[in-house]
Amino acid sequence: MTWILIVAGALLGLGLIGLVYLSVVLSWEDGRTVGLAYYGLPPAERERFRRRLRVHALLLFPILHLMARMSRFDFARVSFRHRGISGPKGTCSKESFERADGYQPRPEDVFVATQMKCGTTWMQHVVYQILSRGDGDLVESGRTLYSISPWIEGRKSVSMEHAPLIGKERPSRIIKTHLPAALCPYRPESRYIYVSRHPVSCFASCADFLAENTGSFAPPASAIEEWFCSDELMWWGTWPVHVRGWWELSRERDNVLFLRFEDLKRDLGSVVRQVASFLGVAPLSNAELERVLHKCGFAYMQEHKANFEMHPPHILAVDAELFVRGTADRHKDVPEATRRRILDMCREKLEGSGYQVEPVGPGGERP
Helix, strand or coil: CCHHHHHHHHHHHHHHHHHHHHHHHHHHHHHHCCCCHCCCCCCHHHHHHHHHHHHHHHHHHHHHHHHHHCCCCCCCCCEEEEECEEEEEEEECCCHHHHHHHHCCCCCCEEECCCCCHHHHHHHHHHHHHHCCCCCCHHHHHHCCHCCCCCEEECCCCCCCHCEEECCCCCEEEEEEEECCCCCCCCCCCCCEEEECCCCHHHHHHHHHHHHHHHHCCCHHHHHHHHHHCCCECCCCCCCHHHHHHHHHHHHCCEEEEHHHHHHHHHHHHHHHHHHHHHHHCCCCHHHHHHHHHHCCCCHHHHHHHHHHCCCCCCCCCCCCCCCCCCCCCHCCCHHHHHHHHHHHHHHHHHCCCCCCCCCCCCCCCC
């Protein structure tokens, strides 16, 4: 009995030490990734941080695995609410949402708005390369997209006040946001580009994102579907409410351009020309357009993914895959029953808006 108590006490002590260690690592990790603490580093320093994090993740694996076995993922616990919408803790906070609320847009601001996992990073880079006329040098300079393009309601990017103006013809601040139209800071002189994506593809990409970033804590498919369809839980609001707000705003305001992810996949060149015209820059020459299309292609961005990280590495995802699929027909991988439920929910909430939930291709086909 004595030996049992000794072993139990030792295990309890090790568990407590592990929890303290985990708490210290999480605090260190967060402090090293806020603002430009990570994204502002040169490539070698970013990789050094990643190597240190890998060691901590390896040492903490037993306690993290045990914690995952003992508790189920709870979206409510990892979220907060602000003015009626939910946001993810960590990358965002109530304070960062409040700062976004108080921001006064400037004429040179270009907002790239989407619901999450609908092509945000891609469109940010498209805008960056258009403004740079194909000469944007993120890869050549070793800089990251988040070191020049602020996420207005996020915590882990260059700040709004320190974001550089991009381009010479129309010097612009490229701002990322997932905020719904009703909450996004608005000014008639600013420009807003919204990208929508097939709702079931968005759902599938969200599921990929959660699997990549929660490791053994990953929620089951049923919980992800419940979250995705919930007005209370879904970050930044449900897909149809989010899309409807920006769709209706785009029909009322000529400084709001509404695009579809599927059109970018189908004919990126036409979308690039459309965005260039919307931004008011001179038409791109053939050589400039070729450079933009090359640098904004999936293969190029995948090859240089360290420059386009969507979030800093963390203890559960030191080496998360940043561009899991990026296909236009990702929705086809979702079980038919799930697909039907999501589409029915979206059609119901978009009724009367005039928005076509499933985009129709040039030949009349549905994706």
